[in-house]
Amino acid sequence: MRTRMNREDRRTAILDAAIAVIGERGFHGFSIRELALRCAMTDAGLLHHFGSKTDLLLAVLDRRDMQDEHAIAALLPHGAAPRSRAQVLQVLAAIVARNAQHPELVRLYAMLRVEALAADHPAHAYFVTRDRMARRRFAELLNLPGEAPDRLARQVLSAMDGLELQWLQEERGFDLVATWNETAERLIP
Amino acid sequence: MRTRMNREDRRTAILDAAIAVIGERGFHGFSIRELALRCAMTDAGLLHHFGSKTDLLLAVLDRRDMQDEHAIAALLPHGAAPRSRAQVLQVLAAIVARNAQHPELVRLYAMLRVEALAADHPAHAYFVTRDRMARRRFAELLNLPGEAPDRLARQVLSAMDGLELQWLQEERGFDLVATWNETAERLIP
DNA sequence: GTCTATAACTCGATAGAC
DNA sequence: GTCTATCGAGTTATAGAC
Numbered sequence: 001m002r003t004r005m006n007r008e009d010r011r012t013a014i015l016d017a018a019i020a021v022i023g024e025r026g027f028h029g030f031s032i033r034e035l036a037l038r039c040a041m042t043d044a045g046l047l048h049h050f051g052s053k054t055d056l057l058l059a060v061l062d063r064r065d066m067q068d069e070h071a072i073a074a075l076l077p078h079g080a081a082p083r084s085r086a087q088v089l090q091v092l093a094a095i096v097a098r099n100a101q102h103p104e105l106v107r108l109y110a111m112l113r114v115e116a117l118a119a120d121h122p123a124h125a126y127f128v129t130r131d132r133m134a135r136r137r138f139a140e141l142l143n144l145p146g147e148a149p150d151r152l153a154r155q156v157l158s159a160m161d162g163l164e165l166q167w168l169q170e171e172r173g174f175d176l177v178a179t180w181n182e183t184a185e186r187l188i189p
Numbered sequence: 190m191r192t193r194m195n196r197e198d199r200r201t202a203i204l205d206a207a208i209a210v211i212g213e214r215g216f217h218g219f220s221i222r223e224l225a226l227r228c229a230m231t232d233a234g235l236l237h238h239f240g241s242k243t244d245l246l247l248a249v250l251d252r253r254d255m256q257d258e259h260a261i262a263a264l265l266p267h268g269a270a271p272r273s274r275a276q277v278l279q280v281l282a283a284i285v286a287r288n289a290q291h292p293e294l295v296r297l298y299a300m301l302r303v304e305a306l307a308a309d310h311p312a313h314a315y316f317v318t319r320d321r322m323a324r325r326r327f328a329e330l331l332n333l334p335g336e337a338p339d340r341l342a343r344q345v346l347s348a349m350d351g352l353e354l355q356w357l358q359e360e361r362g363f364d365l366v367a368t369w370n371e372t373a374e375r376l377i378p
Numbered sequence: 379g380t381c382t383a384t385a386a387c388t389c390g391a392t393a394g395a396c
Numbered sequence: 397g398t399c400t401a402t403c404g405a406g407t408t409a410t411a412g413a414c
Contacts, residue, residue, distance in 0.1 A: 005379095007379085010379085024306075024307050025217060025304075025307065026215050026217055026218065026303075026304060027218075028214060028215055028217050028218030029215065029216075029217030029218060029304070031406080031407065031408085032407085032408065032409090033406085033407080033408090041380070041381090042380075042381065042382085043407095043408080043409090044380075044381070044382080044383095044409085044410085045379075045380045045381070047408080047409065047410090048379065048380070049379090051409090052408075052409075053408065053409090107303075107306065110303050111303050111304070113354070113358070114215075114296075114299050114300050114303050114354070115214075115215060115218070115300070117213075117296065117357055117358065118213050118214065127358075131358060151368065151371070154352075154355060154359075154363065154368065155348075155352065155368065155371065155372045157355070158348070158351035158352045158354065158355035159344075159347070159348040159351050159352070159372070159376075160351070161351045161354070161355075162347035162348050162349070162350045162351020162352070162354070163343075163344065163347040163348070163351070165302070165303070165347065165350070165351070166343060166346070166347035166350075168306060169302070169306065169316075169320060170343075174343065179340065179343065179344065182340070182344065183344045183348070183376065186375050186376050186378065187348075187372065187375050187376060189375065194397095196397085199397085220388075220389065220390085221389085221390065221391090222388080222389080222390090230398070230399090231398075231399065231400085232389095232390080232391085233391085233392080233393095233398075233399070233400080233401095234397075234398045234399070236390080236391065236392090237397065237398070238397090240391090241390075241391075242389095242390065242391095
């Protein structure tokens with residue numbers, strides 16, 4: 001007896017599988033057929049829900065954005081008012097803790113961020129916009145007395161991304177949050 | 190009039206072009222044909238020099254290893270004796286300065302490191318071995334009084350990789366070496 | 379809504395002429 | 397040593413049956 005799925009559940013299942021498979025092989029490296037197999041359907045069936053391979057990728061990014069937007073917005077305080085170092089460290093720890101619970105997403109973004117360096121990659125524009133916004137938000141957060149927020153934001157953001165990739169490479173063999181906290185403690189004066 | 194090339198020059202030209210194209214599209218994303226076009230030859234002609242796509246990738250990594258081994262070995266001092274903080278910072282700056290002069294290589298390794306997280310990627314074993322060795326060397330270098338070298342090596346190495354990727358993302362729009370020095374100054378106690 | 383069938387193309391790799 | 401020609405398999409995407 002085959003499982004029936006309504007439209008929305010089916011789309012969700014495909015997008016979840018797409019996160020994993022694109023994170024593993026990259027946009028160029030995965031095939032619609034391979035993804036469809038993981039969803040126990042044919043490639044034609046999958047393309048009924050998402051018109052093309054590119055549209056599927058954009059749908060993945062779109063949905064993640066909507067979901068993450070709420071969580072990140074709740075973590076990052078608004079306004080340019082300086083805040084205490086302890087507050088900043090706490091916000092950063094919360095972001096990393098959240099990522100530690102979703103390694104497939106960390107991997108997806110690590111993969112796409114490198115692939116999308118190419119100007120003709122379907123996610124190029126997305127990452128240009130997204131990363132500029134991320135730097136702006138971090139600069140706002142890191143607006144500490146006597147610091148250059150832009151430079152510090154660049155260092156903190158890249159150290160966070162780098163450590164998360166290292167964590168995937170070592171197969172999550174160390175405590176990401178604890179190690180990050182040690183890094184942040186030193187990086188932020 | 191067509192340019193004549195001997196075997197070694199031709200192989201070198203192909204490998205140089207391969208560094209660029211694999212860095213842009215990844216191992217899965219580039220085609221032998223595309224690479225051959227950049228070298229003004231056919232795919233069959235290219236495969237005469239490197240038997241297969243996988244062999245070509247391994248040849249790229251092999252040659253880079255041999256060339257880099259000399260440079261890195263000259264920079265990294267041997268032995269486990271503790272050394273001064275200033276010495277350590279100087280070695281790290283020299284490594285980053287070297288990378289800043291070869292953005293295509295930084296991009297190649299950034300791409301392959303993520304792709305090779307997959308156990309069936311042709312460079313998986315290479316990166317497992319290479320990164321373990323890098324961590325060991327850095328831990329040796331960072332054997333500073335009162336520190337846990339392994340933990341510190343992980344943080345320093347990942348921060349360096351992360352900043353280099355950020356530098357590519359911002360199209361080399363900031364001074365990589367100066368920014369790294371500021372990071373290292375804070376990260377290393 | 380998912381299938382089969384197929385179009386139109388590109389892939390890596392090989393064989394053999396020159 | 398590089399070419400043309402070609403193979404078989406793989407790709408995205410579409411058309412139409414059910």
